[in-house]
Amino acid sequence: MQGGRNTREAYIVIPNISDEVMRIALRELEQASYHHEQWAENLHGTLVCRAVPDEKDLGPDAHCQCHFGQWYSHTGSIALRNHPGFQEIGIEHERMHRYAAHLLRASRDGGVVARADYERFVGALKRMNLEMANVREELQRALFNLDPLTGVPSRIGMLTALREQQEYVRQNHCCVVAMLDLDHFKSINDNYGHMVGDTVLVEVARWLMGHLRPYDKIYRYGGEEFLICLPGTDMVTGNDILNRFIEGIAGLPFAVEGKDGLRVTASVGLADLGAHLPVERSIEHADRALYLAKGQGRNRVVLWDVAMDELPSERKST
Numbered sequence: 001m002q003g004g005r006n007t008r009e010a011y012i013v014i015p016n017i018s019d020e021v022m023r024i025a026l027r028e029l030e031q032a033s034y035h036h037e038q039w040a041e042n043l044h045g046t047l048v049c050r051a052v053p054d055e056k057d058l059g060p061d062a063h064c065q066c067h068f069g070q071w072y073s074h075t076g077s078i079a080l081r082n083h084p085g086f087q088e089i090g091i092e093h094e095r096m097h098r099y100a101a102h103l104l105r106a107s108r109d110g111g112v113v114a115r116a117d118y119e120r121f122v123g124a125l126k127r128m129n130l131e132m133a134n135v136r137e138e139l140q141r142a143l144f145n146l147d148p149l150t151g152v153p154s155r156i157g158m159l160t161a162l163r164e165q166q167e168y169v170r171q172n173h174c175c176v177v178a179m180l181d182l183d184h185f186k187s188i189n190d191n192y193g194h195m196v197g198d199t200v201l202v203e204v205a206r207w208l209m210g211h212l213r214p215y216d217k218i219y220r221y222g223g224e225e226f227l228i229c230l231p232g233t234d235m236v237t238g239n240d241i242l243n244r245f246i247e248g249i250a251g252l253p254f255a256v257e258g259k260d261g262l263r264v265t266a267s268v269g270l271a272d273l274g275a276h277l278p279v280e281r282s283i284e285h286a287d288r289a290l291y292l293a294k295g296q297g298r299n300r301v302v303l304w305d306v307a308m309d310e311l312p313s314e315r316k317s318t
Contacts, residue, residue: 028077089135149220179283181224
């Protein structure tokens, strides 16, 4: 089980959702956890006191009848549906109820509760609690690391997450990283004001989060620049995805009071996440490709190749 968690954590599986939705998901999970703890206490009391069990705990759909199960099966947080840990919670919850029903029937019928049966129940209960604690911890950590303006993850933990993803690349899983930079952003601040500039950043970040796949990741790298990680994606597919992104950004309307509508474009540099390169080097490759995208007229995606090593390693934000 522990090995499974390490594998999933390499994907950094908290979905691309806003901080508000993430806070709601955390509150829902904590409330559901409380109901689960109450159910477990009542079940132990029923077994110890040999009380009459609740009929809802004896049926084959018992895992759907308790408060936690009703939340998980019907109103469970949509934000967590694609989280592997959330799926594991459901698996262990159903297994735990199956073992619990066996114990309750044995107790109700006056039989002896076998130690092995009880240990199976306790094992499933512990695994479920561990999965809930892991998901809760990931939500809390993700909330702590969010950029306060845009709501996307900040650079805190970014390199660690990319190094974890790199372990998959070493197992023959492809992955690309992209540096996305808004074009002429300084002129937006100069001509429209920093409040409008902030609005542009927030709306672009929101659009990107809404169009990334659940396992993709985005970070605010600095200023108007975002780093995007696309696991399981090669350069050809990554190029297609990022071209759709810049088309989508170019189509975003921004209402500016008293002035003509504002349109924004973006430039992107794309590079493989190298299996045996320092992660920082792969980011530098994407950054050099971005430099070339700016030089070629902006509003485009450029793929890194080895010839770009001759380009300057630093550029001005444009």
